[in-house]
Amino acid sequence: MRTEMDVHRPRLQQMKEWIFGYSARPLVLTALCGAFAPVAWTAPRPQIPIWNAPDIDKVCGETLSKARGEIAALERLPLSQATLDRVFGTWNRMQILIEDTQGPVEILTNASPDAATRTAGESCQLKISELGTELFQNEKIYAHFQRITPTDRIDRKLKKDVVEAFEDTGVALPPEKRARMKLILQRLEEVRQAFARNIRDNKTRLAFSPGEMKGLPASYLEKARRDDKGNYLLGFEYPEYEPFMGNAENEEARRRYYIAFNNRGTPQNLDLLGEAARLNREIASLYGLPSYAHFVTRRRMVESPETVHRFLDEVEGKVREVERREIGELRAFKAERLGKSVQEVTLNRWDLPYYQEQLKKARYNIDQEALRAYFPTDASVAWVFAISGSLYGVRFVPAKAPLWHPSVRYYEVIDGKTGMFLSGVYLDLFPRDGKYSHAAAFGVRSVSLLARRTPISVLVANLDRNGLNHRELETLLHEFGHILHGVLSRTRYANQGGTNVERDFVEAPSQMYEEWTRKEPLRLLHQYCKACPEVDEALVKRLHAARSFGRGIQYGRQHLYASYDMALFGEREVDPMQGWIRMEGETPTGYVPDTQFPGTFGHLVGGYGAGYYGYMWSEVLALDMLSVYGKNLMNPAVGRRFRDLILSNGGQRPAAEMVREFLGRDPSPKAFFEEITGRRGD
Template identity: 45%
Template sequence: MKRHTLAALSLALASAGVIAQTAAPARPQLPVPTAAQITERCDKDLAAARAMLARIEAGGVNRNVFRAMNELSMLIEDVSGPLYIIGNVSTDKATRDAADNCTVKYAPLETQIYQSERLFKRVKAAKPADAVERVYKQDLLDAFEDSGIALPLAKRKRVQAITEQMANIAKDFERNIREDGTKVPATAEELTGTPQPVIDKLKKDEQGRLIVTLDYPTYIPIMENARSESLRERVWRAKQSEGGAQNLKLLDQITELRQELAGLYGYPDFAALTLKRKMAGNPKAVTDFLASVRKATLEREKQDIDELRAFKAKTFGTPLEATRVNRWDVSFLQTALKKERYSVDNEALRKYFPTEASVRFMLRLSETLYGIRFEETKVPTWHQDVRVVNVFDTKSNAFIASIYLDLFPREGKYNHAAVWPVRNVSKLTGRTPIPVLVTNLNREGLDQNELETLLHEFGHALHGALSVARFNAQAGTSVKRDFVEAPSQMFEEWARREEPLKFFAQVCGPTCPVLSKEQIAQLDAARKFGAGLRYATQWVYASFDMALTHDRKDKTSLDAWKRIQGSTPLGYVEGTMFPAGFGHLVGGYAAGYYGYMWSEVLALDMLSAFGGSMLNQKVGGAYRQLILAPGGQRPPHELVEAFLGRKPNSDAFFAEISGKR
């Protein structure tokens, strides 16, 4: 059977006029099709996948059904994977739209695959040869169950219709955020305090006013530094309403569809339906966990707000009893207080973390810890800013993966930070992975939060790049959703500790100033300040998610948000609609947002294995082998126990909330 690797697919597409090339690339690379090419190929590629499905059902692809399903998984990923990323990063709106419109057609295909009774019988009858195949078989059987294989035909058809409708809603929801384009006019006086390089990049409207965009390299410095509370409020309100009222309607629709889907399977709610596939296992485990977080954060949150209120009163000369901390004040007051108390100036930190040096540090750090090396290569991409690095194993010199880096903001691009596992590994076929990292960083240098973001996302990229999973569908970040953030959250720590920050200075060279031990200690103290507010915010997000998928007390998603955010000390701000821009809830984190904190429990516990040596290559090698390499071939708790040599605990996580870690 011919294997549908990306290189083979690229050649096939080239012959059809999709990619202009004369020979197969030396390394697998992502196609960059136009809108017309996507539209022309979409239905043909779907037909090819359905034809392969029919051959597998009949036993004509591979006598080993596990290998046959692996072939099908790769075929689908080769076409849909590049389209998912192109839909989020292409500079051409028509191309983004074409990619979005094609990718939603793959949702009913997946349901069709796992509603196939003939295929189900083949998988169920198959005899796994070892532990890896046993896990893979169970994953496939779970997918059949989740797609309704045991349901009556009418219900199965409704499951497929709901799946397709939710995919369309998610596409529209994300597009509305990505292309919101809201801008806020401001005067030069209102921008007083904002770093001059940020101001210099702002365009002007016909009235000569400066136009503030909501991309993070603009938004964050203004919210942290602009002294005008009026401007901060306008910019904050605009950010809180990204996506608009249309997205509130879409979120309500998808919430109702999820509830209907749960009912078709006989579950009381969507959380009960989906949590059975996660580490938590059931809604009670999640609500108990969130209750413990709330207990740990509530008093600290109030203390943080009291400190900010006192600082605001002192700064602006207002009576304490008449001073109120608003949500648009928090970043500004925290930044100013940290500068005064800890001598931490986020903008001044950019000279310590130049953007290019930060990327080199990220790569050199990964090379040191994990026994790999990177080589930058030139291949066709969707934008001139995009960089591609090939990854090699140091000992064997074997090619492992390619990683695409799309680091800077531009109009129409996905406006947060994420990694797309566009092409996953399959050791069974010699297939190599291609993760794509997308951020919106400041070109002029990073503050510590941005350096953490860069390392966080690269942690995801490494999870995909260093995977050695046998089957494509179990590779890299294809792990339980409440574990997937753990490797990336752990990697953030290398942006904070003295040893790796000294290593940063070595990588950066003589042009970089060096943070002293005392400065690093002050940075750590500043980071600990505000932990109550930070984790309380995560509690709000996770609780809101559970309100939509489990509690079901509220008429609309906005009502749920008002109730939950309104229960916090800072309250709900009338007129805002944060859920309209909460893309996580349509992008795979429904009944799963708690997973960020659940994963952090494991991340901070795994970190303990490094002890006082953050560049320990022996521990890094064990981490690569035991945590990153297996992907979903073993349950996460087994991976963590094997790495730590004991069962995990939450001590470090709750110490982090209390500021005592």
């Protein structure tokens, strides 16, 4: 489960947070949907335009003007003429019009090497956010949607979602409250941008002496920057931070890096997080709700904070004993390595990655850095394409396209049976200054069969150019699961496409796809690098065993993050830092003084506020859906069924309904809790 370093970024994410509330999407009526899916249509093959700052300013202004023209035309439409075709057709056109600017702007804001372009992108996003608030507080358009009486299940559900989105943006509030809601939403977008910018643009580098680098492999040392005194200069990119924390023998050096890493957005981001919590609390009060968590969850699968708390209580009951046992093992391992008694040593947060890695080397003969020879980056990408193509009946064909950086690659997704162009995919895999610092899937362009529109998605990551370790391979598959959800979507309306599903389901397809790194499919990777060491059955088993150790620690941490999130956005006002100190202080390793982790926790202002529980909730569904594959994860019949039922439908059907149909029964948390406790089989 990749969570700390990956963030899912669906297209128009900020806009949809208040437009659609990530509620369940319309039901699909298969016979009718077929009428909108002509197999032989030849769609244009769109690509992302590469704009500079002046381009963005110009295009953004033109888009806002056109969108306001569409809004004005819809306002002028007499209620008596507000037919479904006119209203829904205009609605779909507006979504597409805005997305054709917002999509490219968002990826350029997060990945362009040019600072001026990123700044112009942020300005444009703010303007589009303001437009969205104006649109969804428009009483006349709200009245048009209320008047329509669809007979088709897809359209009925679309109406329900859009009406709820209007209401969640304040259209039905009294004028004073509606005006306040508009200001709050505008400020929250500014907070989100500033929070992300403070982390993305942090160019701090810590100096470590050659002695402090002991334990790091030669390949790592060769790539690291150095100053004129011979010190190594390390920043906050994951390919630098994670190997260091797992291999550097010097505990003081690990402590220093850990503290710096957990302060990289502060102190500004702590203030921003506190402001976001206050503003979201005010939103809840405008609606007469006890908390922002109530406001959010009423549109999610869980429906209420009480369901979340019951789920988290159950997770805690399963994980706590496992976490304490694993920490006890690591403490004993540390004592043995230092030649001391267990009572003489303390296991600190900065010790956990290091002693987990060293224990796995000793116990399972698994060295994450040595694994890079097995998983070269290019071969790993080819392997992901191959297993995805085999499972879902598609091909990934390299193609030429304008690019925002020379290291980016573009591919066309072609249906293996019909030869039809389905979508475009960009891969931006390597770290650089000014780039989004985690791993994420950006849905830049949504599908719409009604508009004969094909999707585009972008996978952004910060991987090692020289090869991946097993965790990074897992991350690559996780994010590619999001990509597949976007590019294989075949939905009627643009705002139903791909990953535009309930936020507490959106991670399930990608979390399920991580499992392909632990079984037989992994052995196929050797086909794409004949010169690489072969991933034999024995290595696969050792990888599985090594991956299983530390699950208690991992899920204990996830439980902490989700619980903190629910507390921050709960009924009682919580100071972000004091709340964190108290809650982390109650964990087995305690709070680390001088760290300000909440200032790095971008999920809480980037769409996952009162929703971080969704990572584990989604994993319940992911591991349950995995059971349908049985012992053969490469079963093309099951893969095709998953594509047709889950991926293709995007948000056209409620997630619970799709999952139940795919399983042939109600979902069960059994596999998830067996994963936590280490009792899940191969």
